[in-house]
Amino acid sequence: MSVTSVERAPAFADPHHLRAAEHDGPAPKRIVTGFGFWIFLLSDIVMFSCFFASFAVLSGATAGGPGGAELFDIGNVALETGLLLLSSFTCGMASIAADRHNRLWFQVAMAVTGLFGAGFLLLEVREFAELVGRGDGPSRSAFLSAFFTLVGCHGLHVAAGILWLLTMMAQVVAKGFRADIERRILCFALFWHALDIIWVAVFSVVYLLGSAT
DSSP: OHHHHHHHGGGGSOHHHHHHHHTOSOOOHHHHHHHHHHHHHHHHHHHHHHHHHHHHHHTTOOTTSOOHHHHOOHHHHHHHHHHHHHHHHHHHHHHHHHHTTOHHHHHHHHHHHHHHHHHHHHHHHHHHHHHHHTTOSTTSOHHHHHHHHHHHHHHHHHHHHHHHHHHHHHHHHHHOSOHHHHHHHHHHHHHHHHHHHHHHHHIIIIIIHHHHO
16 A cells, blocks of 8 residues: 555646756756857946947037037938848748748848948948048047047958858758758847847937937
């Protein structure tokens, strides 16, 4: 009788205790990697916050030179914004294709994401070249120094993201959707979407508010 009761004891165990026991041990690598990369992104956001604060303080320090209303071409910046937002959509499509292990649509979506990012960079480089060509480079005033630092730093992040994107495409071709590559794709998607969020802040604070003053 006692043997039978001991054998049946697990059937009456607390289900919440059993559920907790099933999840004992370290978290999956995908979760750990994503959490760690979020910490990196937060540190990057802190850096951009410092740049935004510097720009806000120096936005009026034009040293008698032109301000945002005279310098910024909102139409060009709106086109840049559209390209970057569209790239965020295609990046999301690439993530969905990666989850389904669809190589063709992953490569197509990533290639389109890279083209949109490259178009954004070309427009930004053209804007910088035109400003420098008119004598309104970063050394012209504290306002322009803060502008080139903030917007240029974001552009460097986009350029690094495009290189990362090309690396992911090559790795999927060579090795397929291995677990480690899927984790890298996850981190890339987080990075790219974070750049879009930061650019929305740049567009609103630097260009829209700057053009209004």
